[in-house]
Amino acid sequence: MRIVVDFDLCESNAVCMGIAPEIFEVRDDDFLYVLDENPPESMRAKMEESVQRCPKQAISIAED
Amino acid sequence: MDSTTVIVGASLAGINAARTLRLQGHTGSIIVVDADSERPYDRPPLSKQILTGEWEPEKILLPAGKEDLDLEFRLGVRAKAVDLGARQITLEGVDGAVANTAFDSLIIASGASARRLPDSAGIAGVHVVRTLADSLALRAELDAGPSRVVVIGAGFIGAEVASSCRKRGIEVTLVEAMPLPLERILGTEMGKVCAQVHIENGVDLRLGVGVLQLETETVDGVEKVIGVALTDGTTVATEIVVVGIGVTLNIDWLEGSGLTLDDGVVCDNTLLAAPGVVAAGDIARYPSARFGRMLRVEHWETAIAGGEAAARRLLAEASGETPVAFDPIPWFWSDQYDRKIQLAGRPMPSDTCVVVHGSTDEFRFVALYGDGDRLTGVLGMNRPRHVVQLRALFEEGASFSEACERAATL
Numbered sequence: 001m002r003i004v005v006d007f008d009l010c011e012s013n014a015v016c017m018g019i020a021p022e023i024f025e026v027r028d029d030d031f032l033y034v035l036d037e038n039p040p041e042s043m044r045a046k047m048e049e050s051v052q053r054c055p056k057q058a059i060s061i062a063e064d
Numbered sequence: 065m066d067s068t069t070v071i072v073g074a075s076l077a078g079i080n081a082a083r084t085l086r087l088q089g090h091t092g093s094i095i096v097v098d099a100d101s102e103r104p105y106d107r108p109p110l111s112k113q114i115l116t117g118e119w120e121p122e123k124i125l126l127p128a129g130k131e132d133l134d135l136e137f138r139l140g141v142r143a144k145a146v147d148l149g150a151r152q153i154t155l156e157g158v159d160g161a162v163a164n165t166a167f168d169s170l171i172i173a174s175g176a177s178a179r180r181l182p183d184s185a186g187i188a189g190v191h192v193v194r195t196l197a198d199s200l201a202l203r204a205e206l207d208a209g210p211s212r213v214v215v216i217g218a219g220f221i222g223a224e225v226a227s228s229c230r231k232r233g234i235e236v237t238l239v240e241a242m243p244l245p246l247e248r249i250l251g252t253e254m255g256k257v258c259a260q261v262h263i264e265n266g267v268d269l270r271l272g273v274g275v276l277q278l279e280t281e282t283v284d285g286v287e288k289v290i291g292v293a294l295t296d297g298t299t300v301a302t303e304i305v306v307v308g309i310g311v312t313l314n315i316d317w318l319e320g321s322g323l324t325l326d327d328g329v330v331c332d333n334t335l336l337a338a339p340g341v342v343a344a345g346d347i348a349r350y351p352s353a354r355f356g357r358m359l360r361v362e363h364w365e366t367a368i369a370g371g372e373a374a375a376r377r378l379l380a381e382a383s384g385e386t387p388v389a390f391d392p393i394p395w396f397w398s399d400q401y402d403r404k405i406q407l408a409g410r411p412m413p414s415d416t417c418v419v420v421h422g423s424t425d426e427f428r429f430v431a432l433y434g435d436g437d438r439l440t441g442v443l444g445m446n447r448p449r450h451v452v453q454l455r456a457l458f459e460e461g462a463s464f465s466e467a468c469e470r471a472a473t474l
Contacts, residue, residue: 013397013406014448015365018455026449052080055108055364055397057127 002062003037003047009058016050016059024050067092069378070153070165072143073173073314074098075107076126076364077345080371081171082135083128088379094135095165097155099314101140102196104129108364110199111224112399116231117203121196143174143317148338169378172318172329172343173371176311176362181216187280189289190305193221205304206232213237214292214302216275218245220398222308223262227400230265237268237300239292244271251413254431254443257424258405264427265401270294278305311362313347328360334387335374342377344370354391354458355410355440363396393458403427404446408455411441416464420471421450430454430471434464442467450474 003023010032016024017032020043025033039047051059069085071078074096082094098104104126113119140158147153152164178192191202206213206229213229215222218240226236242248244255245262262269279291279299291301315325323337324330328349331337335348345367349360373390380387395408411417411433422429422445430450433441439462444451453474457467 011399011404012448013404014452017449018452026452028449030446030448052127053365053368057106 001039001041001044001047002064003034003039004060004062005032005034006058006060007032009056011056011058013055015053015055019050019053020046023047067168067382068166069094069169069171070167071096071171071173072098072153073171073175073345074100074104074129074137074139075173075175075345076367077175077348077371077374078171078173079104079126079128080368081173081342081344081375082371083131083133084372084375085379086133086135088376090375090379092168094133095138095167096135097138097141097143097153099140099142100195100197101158103137103139105196107194110196111193111221112228114196114199115193115203115206115225115228117207121200124196145317146170146321148322148341169340170342171371171374171378172337172341172347173345173367173374174314174317174347176313176346178307179309179312181275181278181307181309184278184307187278187287187289189303190278190307192307193225194311202304202306206234210234210303212300212302213304213306214239214300215306215308216292217241217308217310218258218262218269218271219308219310220246220396222306223258223400224398225306225308226262226267227265230267230401235268236266237270237292237302238262239270239273239275239294239300241274242272245269248413249411250407250443251411251415251417251433253417253424257427257445258400261400261403261427268300270296311346315347330358333389333391334377334380335370335390336377336381336387340378340381342374344374348374350390352391352410353389354393359394359410361394361410363394365395366392393455395455402446404444404448406444406448406451407441408451409433409439409441409458411435411443415440417443418468420468421474422447430474432464432467432471434467437463437465439464439467 014026106124142156145154178194212235247255274295276293293299329343331350346362352359397406415433428446431443442454
């Protein structure tokens with residue numbers, strides 16, 4: 001699975017960082033950084049929660 | 065399973081309840097009823113991107129509403145009454161026809177409606193922002209280039225509408241009856257900071273001032289607003305008034321149902337209101353062990369979590385599994401001008417409030433709220449990372465002093 005963030009939509013609410021800080025990090029510049037674009041399968045539930053809880057619907061999961 | 069679940073409310077809580085039922089393998093029929101005739105949509109952009117014109121309505125459709133979840137939508141349909149004994153709900157269709165629908169389980173997620181000014185019905189130019197239709201109607205009038213908009217109420221909706229109008233270059237007068245904006249939620253000190261944010265962005269902010277009456281004129285049989293008379297003796301000329309004075313809960317239809325109604329639908333700590341009946345979203349009042357009192361939370365994230373929890377509660381009831389307590393950490397955000405305000409927790413306005421990072425002068429800071437040594441809130445302005453990291457302290461059960469120490473290390 002590959003994590004795709006639409007940075008035109010993302011407004012750094014940092015909800016995803018609260019769910020999976022090992023994948024998502026909002027830094028002091030207030031921008032979101034994806035630390036691992038290909039998280040392990042064991043992270044799937046947290047990735048799906050991040051997709052659902054993003055207030056801007058900015059995160060999606062690509063299967064490729 | 066042949067059972068029928070009726071969900072009243074197709075917004076965030078209702079649609080996430082439906083989605084959760086399906087994802088958990090529920091195969092019975094699911095009927096989703098909403099008085100709004102639009103497909104399920106997300107509300108936060110209504111006071112922001114929709115109003116500014118940055119986004120079109122298609123962009124705010126809820127993802128779960130577009131999934132193939134085999135739901136029977138009855139949109140534009142209003143719940144009128146429910147008979148829990150006979151297991152049937154009375155629905156009023158788009159055409160006004162009233163009919164009963166049988167159910168086995170009921171999910172109540174009927175939400176809230178915007179409060180309006182008394183005697184303002186039918187006056188052109190007077191708006192609320194709660195539904196997509198509301199937002200588009202206001203946007204159409206903003207497109208006409210008004211000289212000024214008067215916003216009544218400096219709560220979150222009022223503040224965001226004021227912000228969106230300023231982004232469009234429109235002059236704004238923001239009228240708040242309380243001495244400070246958001247004081248009852250954030251306390252005096254942070255209320256002052258929020259007031260300053262409006263002033264810095266060129267808003268004519270009138271605090272401690274109420275509305276005496278709307279001034280109107282009638283042209284070609286249409287009564288239009290032309291100004292707002294305020295209790296300080298002034299009158300502000302305007303073609304557009306936006307009223308953001310809170311909501312009334314859509315629970316009238318539950319009167320006489322036997323459910324306990326007390327500023328919401330009173331539930332147990334698993335969102336169960338009666339056997340086979342759960343509630344979620346703005347209308348659910350539940351006992352929070354975390355905050356030691358009954359809570360009713362009108363936040364976006366709580367609506368999602370509540371919808372999911374309510375669905376799981378019904379499934380647990382059916383399967384005999386032990387239900388899970390619903391007690392999330394309330395969290396919300398509000399975007400005003402170029403500031404992002406986020407609050408985690410549920411402080412009382414009288415709680416101690418300490419700025420632990422940054423400075424309020426720069427409108428970039430984190431403040432913690434405490435009741436004695438109990439941590440009750442984490443407030444951030446343009447500090448999302450800190451808020452999300454400090455929010456985790458609630459889960460850890462950190463005290464107020466521990467939270468202050470931790471904040472210093474971020």
